[in-house]
Amino acid sequence: MENKKVTLVGAGLVGSLLSIYLAKRGYKIDLFERRPDMRKANISAGRSINLALSDRGWKGLEGVGIADEIKKIAIPMYARAIHHKDGTTVHQPYGKDNQAIYSVSRAEINMRLMDLAEQQKNVKIHFNERCTSINRKNMEAEFENTETNSTTKIKSDLLFGSDGAFASSRLNMQLSNDRFEYNQHYISAGYKELIIPPGPNGEFLLEKNALHIWPRGSFMMIALPNMDGNFTCTLFFPFEGEKSFASLQTREQVQKFFEEEFPDAVPLMPTLLDDYMNNPVASLVTVKCFPWTFDNKIGLIGDAAHAIVPFFGQGMNCGFEDCVVLNDLIEKHKEDWSEIFPEYESLRKPDGDAIADLAIANFVEMRDKTADPKFILQKKIEARFNSKYPDKWIPLYSMVTYSPQIRYSTALKEGQKQEAIMQKIMAITDIENKWDSEEVEKAMLNSIK
Ligand SMILES: Cc1cc2nc3c(=O)[nH]c(=O)nc-3n(C[C@H](O)[C@H](O)[C@H](O)COP(=O)(O)OP(=O)(O)OC[C@H]3O[C@@H](n4cnc5c(N)ncnc54)[C@H](O)[C@@H]3O)c2cc1C
Numbered sequence: 001m002e003n004k005k006v007t008l009v010g011a012g013l014v015g016s017l018l019s020i021y022l023a024k025r026g027y028k029i030d031l032f033e034r035r036p037d038m039r040k041a042n043i044s045a046g047r048s049i050n051l052a053l054s055d056r057g058w059k060g061l062e063g064v065g066i067a068d069e070i071k072k073i074a075i076p077m078y079a080r081a082i083h084h085k086d087g088t089t090v091h092q093p094y095g096k097d098n099q100a101i102y103s104v105s106r107a108e109i110n111m112r113l114m115d116l117a118e119q120q121k122n123v124k125i126h127f128n129e130r131c132t133s134i135n136r137k138n139m140e141a142e143f144e145n146t147e148t149n150s151t152t153k154i155k156s157d158l159l160f161g162s163d164g165a166f167a168s169s170r171l172n173m174q175l176s177n178d179r180f181e182y183n184q185h186y187i188s189a190g191y192k193e194l195i196i197p198p199g200p201n202g203e204f205l206l207e208k209n210a211l212h213i214w215p216r217g218s219f220m221m222i223a224l225p226n227m228d229g230n231f232t233c234t235l236f237f238p239f240e241g242e243k244s245f246a247s248l249q250t251r252e253q254v255q256k257f258f259e260e261e262f263p264d265a266v267p268l269m270p271t272l273l274d275d276y277m278n279n280p281v282a283s284l285v286t287v288k289c290f291p292w293t294f295d296n297k298i299g300l301i302g303d304a305a306h307a308i309v310p311f312f313g314q315g316m317n318c319g320f321e322d323c324v325v326l327n328d329l330i331e332k333h334k335e336d337w338s339e340i341f342p343e344y345e346s347l348r349k350p351d352g353d354a355i356a357d358l359a360i361a362n363f364v365e366m367r368d369k370t371a372d373p374k375f376i377l378q379k380k381i382e383a384r385f386n387s388k389y390p391d392k393w394i395p396l397y398s399m400v401t402y403s404p405q406i407r408y409s410t411a412l413k414e415g416q417k418q419e420a421i422m423q424k425i426m427a428i429t430d431i432e433n434k435w436d437s438e439e440v441e442k443a444m445l446n447s448i449k
Contacts, residue, residue: 060320
């Protein structure tokens with residue numbers, strides 16, 4: 001293969017990983033990033049977000065042999081720890097056999113991926129370079145240097161837009177493409193980050209190996225562990241309404257609200273009021289669009305193609321899976337991009353849409369149902385059935401999180417079928433007392449025939 005030149009717009013999580021995949025195949029990669037080099041400048045990767053990395057993401061990292069490197073900065077979380085309003089905490093394991101999802105800091109993983117990308121001799125990352133336009137006809141992208149305001153035009157054989165949820169590459173394609181489908185949806189909740197710092201000896205003040213959730217119906221707080229003993233807490237909260245960002249204006253209101261809703265967390269949050277008053281509120285968007293590829297030369301990948309809300313913990317995982325799928329197609333079609341691109345978008349679009357819908361549905365599950373005894377019982381029945389009949393029933397959460405061999409679109413369909421079955425099972429009289437009986441087991445076996 002001739003040494004094809006590839007321009008990547010955006011050195012976030014997916015762009016950095018994609019550059020490694022393509023570099024290993026011999027492509028020459030120029031990766032342009034709007035922000036300064038976060039390894040040198042003291043900036044956060046957007047916010048101090050930490051992310052749950054699960055099997056699809058690990059598979060993406062393993063594909064280029066860097067999973068072990070990332071494991072060093074990842075903390076396994078084996079269970080949800082549900083914090084009730086009365087101060088009690090209940091554990092709900094995520095899977096079986098010590099299955100875990102892993103907490104990684106978005107900034108840390110981004111920086112590691114950049115290091116690993118730069119270890120490839122054919123990858124060059126250009127910082128402070130904002131993509132301002134893409135000329136499809138002559139495959140020329142224009143970048144504006146954010147420090148000097150100078151512009152550079154770069155020609156390449158292929159270009160990928162990996163510039164995230166508000167991708168300028170996507171906007172460029174939208175403006176230059178007839179019949180570009182575009183749908184953007186904001187949910188009515190936003191989020192604010194808060195912190196639980198380590199204890200006096202650097203110790204974790206909550207259980208380290210769990211994803212902590214304070215589900216409260218129309219809102220929730222979650223906390224994920226960081227390597228340095230901190231927990232990043234995220235309050236997902238309606239923008240408007242009786243209990244909302246709009247209704248909490250003063251320090252007194254914030255203090256009262258947190259003491260009422262999250263009584264066990266407040267003593268662990270010494271900077272709560274300053275953090276709440278100072279930290280920004282961010283919105284949560286789903287973006288669906290199509291096509292994802294143009295002229296067999298330009299592709300969208302990661303959030304640029306499919307931004308989703310974070311409630312299934314899958315945005316990054318899905319983006320890493322895009323890289324795996326693309327890599328498999330490069331192999332299959334022997335570098336013929338006129339075959340690769342059409343199959344990439346036709347395979348991945350239904351999966352992107354499916355995980356977007358699943359993520360919205362999981363918001364309701366996390367903030368509302370995880371505290372509901374009926375829901376907990378339903379999950380217990382499913383887990384029991386799965387352990388007896390692993391070939392017949394994989395719970396939706398496990399399909400999405402631990403089963404990269406199952407497509408998101410398949411998981412969505414299977415999950416819908418399962419939910420219909422479970423509605424009937426949960427309606428069995430006295431299900432609370434006979435959930436582990438032969439009768440219930442038989443009813444489930446019959447309904448999946
Ligand atoms: C609160 C929250 C929690 C989340 N939790 C999880 C989770 O638990 N698990 C999970 O898998 N995912 C999670 N996600 C989603 C995850 O963060 C994204 O899916 C992931 O970052 C997407 O990677 P990306 O590389 O496509 O985009 P990004 O990481 O956004 O990277 C895009 C890059 O492009 C750059 N850029 C933008 N415009 C330009 C331009 N014009 N020119 C040049 N560069 C540009 C940006 O500076 C950035 O570096 C969460 C997201 C949020 C908001």
